[in-house]
Amino acid sequence: MEWIILGVVLALVLFTLVRCIRVVQQAKAFVIERLGAYKTTWNVGLHFKMPFIERVAKVVTLKEQVADFPPQPVITKDNVTMQIDTVVYFQITDPKLYTYGIERPIVAIENLSATTLRNIIGDLELDQCLTSRDVINTKMRSILDEATDPWGIKVNRVELKNILPPKEIQNAMEKQMKAERERREAILRAEGEKKSAILTAEGEKESAILRADAKKQAQILEAQGKAEAILTVQRATADSIKLLNEASPTDPVIRLRALEAFAAAADGKATKIIIPSEIQGLAGLAEGIVESVKAPAAEK
Secondary structure, eight states: OHHHHHHHHHHHHHHHHHHHEEEEOTTEEEEEEETTEEEEEEOSEEEEOOTTTEEEEEEEEOSEEEEEOOOEEEEOTTSOEEEEEEEEEEEESOHHHHHHSOSSHHHHHHHHHHHHHHHHHTTSOHHHHHHOHHHHHHHHHHHHHHHTGGGTEEEEEEEEEEEEOOHHHHHHHHHHHHHHHHHHHHHHHHHHHHHHHHHHHHHHHHHHHHHHHHHHHHHHHHHHHHHHHHHHHHHHHHHHHHHHHHHOOOHHHHHHHHHHHHHHHHTSSOSOOOOOHHHHHHHHHHHHHHHHHHHHHHHO
16 A cells, blocks of 8 residues: 555656656747746746746747737828728747736737827828828837837837728729829820821921922932033034044035035924025035036036
8 A cells, every 4th residue: 555655656746847847849938937936038948847836927939920900990180080900010029028017918019009000190181191101100110119118029010901981081082083094094195196296297397308308319410411411512512623623624615514504404494594695605606516517518
């Protein structure tokens, strides 16, 4: 019987000792109390606590956590009531302060974010609230991070998840956006028509310039051709005169050539011909030559 009691006692002692051996996982911390007072904080690794006088007061996770709070009613500077819900990303940096700093820290962060959001939105108008999310997020993160330092919490980021204005405000905003889109469409259409008209006018201008330049070049080439033809004729005339001078023609030959030129001129359609006196004398000379040739022939 004594052996049984001794075995039970040894088993209880062994079980108690095993229960006092604790392993702290990664990204966790154990807050240890001795006789109800804070003793130490265990980090990652194997630890042993004294039985009966020490206990694990709180197991704290050191990972970044996300708190999604329900929508909160806020009033803007221009008296518009909106529903805004926020998302807070935070991380526990001091397990001791987190354990003993404040009761229910998540609830405290929720209430603090709601009051901070109301204070910030109260200084802004509706349009500013809709277009200044980054400014609101930055201000809220700074205020919450400073306020939660005594609780061992670091606020890494704050995001406005949804901004829900009243239904009538949403309808008015949709109408305004539709009118703005129609205005932009009209402006773009007018700009397109303007550019099209400008391009058409520039094309016609360039076409007219090209036609005028082509006509100018044609006239220049035609004038150059005429000038070259006249020059060629003049050169031919000069060459014929030069050759005639080199041949030293007699006076009867010159008169005969003049008679041939006169015959060529009279071959046209002229109804009246004025015969110069020189041509008349030349005709008489030609007639005398013909008669002198015929006389010997008659004698034979």
